[in-house]
Amino acid sequence: MKPYTLIGAALALALSFGDAQAARVLVVLSDADHLDLQDGKTFRTGFYLNELMQPVKALLDAGHEVSFATPQGRAPTLDRGSLDPMYFGGDAQALRAHQALLDKLALTAPDKSPVLSLERVQQIGYDRFDAVYVPGGHAPMQDLLRSPALGRLLSDFHAKGKTTALVCHGPIALLSTLPDAAGFAAALARGGKVAAPPQWIYRGYKVTVISNQEEEIAKPQLGGGAMKFYPQTALQAAGADYQSNTAPWTSKVVVDRELITGQNPASAADVAKELLQRLK
DSSP: OOOOOBOOHHHHHHOOOOSTTOOEEEEEOOOOSEEEOGGGOEEEOOBOHHHHHHHHHHHHHTTOEEEEEESSOOOOOBOGGGOOGGGGTTOHHHHHHHHHHHHHHTTTOTTTOOOEEHHHHHHHOGGGOSEEEEOOSSGGGTTGGGOHHHHHHHHHHHHHTOEEEEETTGGGGGGGGSTTHHHHHHHHHHOSOOOOOTTOTTTTOEEOOSOHHHHHHHGGGGTTOOOSSOHHHHHHHHTOEEOOOSSTTSOOEEEETTEEEEOSGGGHHHHHHHHHHHHO
């Protein structure tokens, strides 16, 4: 096994190509530690441990180089509700191993997190990266879906056909490429029918995301609150061709052109397998 490698801000500027088999993967997370709900309520959240670390560990074990970014360059937040062996097939040892790797990377440490801002990533150059991965947790619903900086990055990857992988709530980030992502999200939050934007770059793509059915099942997590809209509804309203599993919480991965999307936490490991296959 090759040693773990992590691209920090300084290494990102001076990185050499090194191993010809190694790819450079940018992992984009949310800055948010909460999700605004209806009626002024909030839900404390962040990224899900398995959705981030199963693909990251697989990439590192395969010898690839991984760097991390958030819109503002702030350390991301772990959703403590994801610290449950059920997200690792009931394997408590696997949970501990992935959490230990997260601690080793210091990703969530405000004083030493290696995360870059998306503006810094743009300065470094999108061409430095071979693939991008966006994990879930509810946090992407707060900021990634309307981030202009993420929209620029994803649009560049789309134009060049570069692998773009997202899982669970992560695919909501695709909306950041809309001409008016913030306005689209606001219209969804107000309710009613929203017209599909005619110029969305992912219009007609087959994608998956956590389903409305799964959101309804998980609704008690919100402590009596309700989301302003569900990501399945949002992606369908934007013009995506939504694909779903046949049984809630079972793995579902959809591949269409450069996109790899996974439906729920159970899909993270399978998204990682597809991503690794693309990087060979």
